[in-house]
Amino acid sequence: MFHFDFRNDEALRQDPWAYLATLDDLPDIFFSPDLGGYWVVTRAALIDDVFSRHDLFTATSLAIPKIENAPVLIPNHLDPPAHTAYRKLMAGSMFSPRALAGLEEDTRRFARALFHAFPSGRCEFVHDFAYRLPIDIFLSMMGADLAHRDECLAFIKGIFRGRTVEETTAGFHAAHAFTTRWLTEQLADPDANQGGMFRAMVEARIEGRSLNFEEMLSITLMLLSGGLDTITSQMTHIMRFLAESPKHRAFLVDNPDAIPVALEEMLRRFGISFIGRAAADDFTFEGVTFRKGDPVCAATPIAGLDPRAFPDPLAVDFGRGGEGRRVKHLGFGSGPHLCIGAYLARTQLRIMLEELLPRMPGLRIAPGATIENMRGATMMLHSLPLEWQQG
Template identity: 70%
Template sequence: MNAPAPIPDHVPAELVVPFDFRNDEAIRQDPYGYIAGLKDCPDIFFSPDLGGYWVVRPSAAIGEVFSDHERFTATSLAIPKRDSSVVLIPNNFDPPKHTKYRKAMANSLFSPRALATIDADTRDFTLKLFEAFAPGRCEFVSEFAYKLPIDTFLNLMGADLSLRDQCLSWIKLIFRGRTVEETNQGFIEAYTWVSQWLEEQLADPSRNSGSMFQALAQMTIDGEKPAFDDLRAMTLMLFSGGLDTITSQMTHIMRFLAESPAHRQYLLDKPEEIPVALEELLRRFGISFIGRAAAKDQTFHGVFMKQGDVVCAGTPIAGLDPDEWEDPLAVDFQRGGGKRVKHLGFGAGPHLCIGAYLARKQLTIMMEELLLRMPNLRIAADTEAIENAAGATMMLRSLPLEWDVAG
């Protein structure tokens, strides 16, 4: 593990609060209860863990960190801070450079044409995974949550599904690494893997039938095709950005539904309400600790930050802000008065998650298809304590589920 960093001279002692979201035992045992307890901390505090960084607590202020690129740069996303040898496009760019790449990717890779079969394909993968479960029982994390997002994405990229385990090996290092060395190793392995795979695909694009890959191969930026280095950085962002996050979200949502028969029955009775209910679940079960860096010396909400200071904008923290949400730990499908609640689960501003539609689609289909087929869904009776796997995102290590099977 990383030793606590020295406290910088510009950080007042009263603002120092230890908070290690990658290693803290409390965040492994009761992550959301622990995060809800941050309400007793200063609105902005400095943690000496993970190299030292500011933690922003109020939801509105977190939204500012996401949105104001002139004050908070996205060129540094990782906590602990890592070297910049591996760049993710467009994530590691600020506007205006970020804007042209994001627009090109949104208009091609995430266009209706590229995602035309996403609903049918996701349902097909979901049902195949369900049919592979033992009757009335599954280990949801390894048998479903890890598989559906990556199989869906590999299919869009025209990659063989047998590559799943290779991808997962470095995805876990990037998101679950407990030290800067482990996370750097994950990025190095990802860079090597993506470089080789992309070179092979671009050598003869006609052999690849993936709609998203074809959009990537044919896209233009400012009227020109991107150089290989840019295509690699975009591909790496796609592989690393959309797999672990959806997996993590699935684990918390399914645990909640397995433990709350009333909420589950509501969705079974009113499946048309699932998209609205999903937004409340995304609010309640935020998963990502996203880094920014202070772009200049500044005073932010009364706290002085120096240029280069690492700043954490945590979606779990934003979603449990008691000044923003009444009884924030409660899940209330009527919280929005019949409308979707607005939350920061996918970030905000220029860097609003480009894959939000894809994530929502998979999570919605998961609930639509699985709940129908899992009557009396519950945590398996022989389950020991369920533990959170801490990291850049929060997910459950395992989730043994069981349900009734007709005799």
């Protein structure tokens, strides 16, 4: 038994990955008495198993510590076979090329507009960019008014950054109230909304019928809670790293075609998500006896730092996957719940680098700035004041 509290450990505040890399010294699976007691898996191959073996590790209880009567978010909180039909429907319609048409152009346009709105030669990257781009893209794809931005960001921060169960629960309630109100308005005149994702959801068929209101509500809440804080968090760590590593930054400015491959290495190195599961029954796995309901943490940052899967794991090596090839990692999970928004996330991250890096010569973190990680189920920087030379 070892203490590890991914929500509160002080060591996660400064350089979480350096600390998480030390878990390599611990057993492949260990029990932590923190957060109500839960299992932590430290090997990439076993974390992959936890994601994939839904017969052993159920997604119906994801929160660590457990939340009683947590809302069921489709499709993440369902196991196959219930999960399968929704997953197919979402992948085939809401995340189809047709529903995402215009994503590339919109993302580029929004990214440029955000850059031009920065004060000259500096920004506070977390709030001026990383929070803004994903929410504006999401609201646009849902055909929602951008005026809802602040309300949405407030409840997303509550859900992910709440310091107590009460604050997190209040975030969920606010998200539920907003989504109920917004969907009710949209469904009163669905043809008036031309957002690609909204239209796909309204036109989708499951077992020959349309989605009902509760299903649409659950899916929309899932996308709001799964698809925004994650991209924002990932953006903050990647920009921090590049601001501190002129060598890697210069390479990407000189070789923009290498950005997609480099991005995968940064997604591996700076994993952000502590994903929960629960033992589906009493069983023994890798010599460990699990009891039905035991919470299990499969963390993508821990998977990315496993030296058996990634030698010298703390080094950022854009060539790690082999010449011109993407390194395979678990940053978007794996198995039935593999992130459905990965294409959306990769597009925004790539365009962020393509649009911002060439416009920020001499990029650096503002001298004297305190850079701290906010803890939680995903890790994000609190703030990231950046400076660069004016062109």
